[in-house]
Amino acid sequence: MAYDLFSRRGVRDVGVNELIERSGVAKATFYRHFPSKDSLVLAFLEQRDQLWTVEAIVSQARLRGTTPTEQLLAIFDVFGDWFLRDDFEACSFINVLLEMGPAHPLGKASIDYLAKIRGHVQALAEEAGLQRTEEFSRSWHILMKGSIVSATEGDTGAAKRAQQMAGWLIEHHRS
C-alpha cells in the first residue's frame, strides 16, 4: 500500500492524507503506529531492502547463475528484465538520497541501504575468489546505479551495456 505509492511516486510526492485515505485507516491510528511520516519512510526503506534488494535482485541473480561469477553477471540480466517493466520505478534509495540530500536522516538511511547492496556484491565477489573485493564492489555499484539512471532516461539497453563493462571488471579482479 504505502510501499507501492512510495516506490512509484517518491516519498515526497505522497502525503500522509493520501496514505490514510487509501488504506482506510484513521489519522490518529496512523500516528499511533508511526510517530512521524519520516518513520514510516524509514519502515518503507527497510521493506524495500527486503523486497527489492534481497528478494527481487540478489536472490533472483543467485538463482539464474550456477557459479558466483555467473551470479554476479546475472544481476544485470535481472536489471534488463526490470528495466522493461512498465511499472519500473528506479531505485528508491537513490531517489530518496537525491531528494532529501545526504545530510538528512532519510538520506543517511538510504546511503546505509546502498552500502548493504554493495555488501551483497562483495559477498558474491568473495565467493568468486576475486581480489580486492571492496574496491570491486564499489566499481560494480557504479555500473548498477549508472544503468538505473540510464533506464530512467529511457535507455532499455543500459543493462546489457553495464553487463559488458562488468565483465571486464571481473576479469581485472581475477589476478
Add this chain to the structure above:
Amino acid sequence: MAYDLFSRRGVRDVGVNELIERSGVAKATFYRHFPSKDSLVLAFLEQRDQLWTVEAIVSQARLRGTTPTEQLLAIFDVFGDWFLRDDFEACSFINVLLEMGPAHPLGKASIDYLAKIRGHVQALAEEAGLQRTEEFSRSWHILMKGSIVSATEGDTGAAKRAQQMAGWLIEHHRS
C-alpha cells in the same frame, strides 16, 4: 542567484517566495518575466547546461588533454576534483529527472540535456576515431552518472574507479 539555490538545494526545495526575497525583486515582476516557476526552472536547466556541462566539464576536459582520448579520460579527472569540492551538488539534470519523473515536462527537459552530454562524449569519441560511438557514449554516460551518485554517497574515489572502467571501454571501441 536562482542558479545557486536550485543547483545546491534542488528545484523542489526552493520556492518562489524565497527566490524573489533573495533577489530583491517583486513577485509581480517575477511573474511578468516567467509565466510560472517551471519556466524559471527550464531557464535554470538551460543555464546549467552552459555553465556546468559545457564550461565546467567539457571545456575543462578538452583543456586537460592533448589527444581526444586523453580528453575523454580527463572528464573523470575533472569529476575527481569536482567530487572533492565542499559545494558539490551532484548533477541537476539527474536530480530533476528523478524528482519530477520522466513524464513531467521538467523531467523530459532533463533527459534532453543529458542527451546533449552524450553528444559531447560522442563528438570526442569520433575525434578519437573510435568505433560505434553512439553505443560508446551510452556506456560512457553510465560511468559518469554512476560515479556522480557514488560521490553523493560520499565515495570520493568514485571518479578514479569510473576512469579505470572508461579506459577499458575505450580499448574495446578502438577496433
Add this chain to the structure above:
DNA sequence: CTCAGGGGAGACAGACCAGTCTTACTCGCT
C-alpha cells in the same frame, strides 16, 4: 508640470502539507 507605466512591497486566494485533537462507535472482557 503632468501623466502613464514599471517595479517594490506585500496582502490575499486556494490548495496543499504534517501533525493534533474531538466525537462517535464498536468490540471484547469482566
Add this chain to the structure above:
DNA sequence: AGCGAGTAAGACTGGTCTGTCTCCCCTGAG
C-alpha cells in the same frame, strides 16, 4: 450489563506552496 480500549471520520492548527491582485512610489517622456 457495564466499562475501557481501540478505531474511523474528520475538524482543526499552523505552516507551506504557487500564483494573483492591490497599493504606492518613482521615473522618464511630452
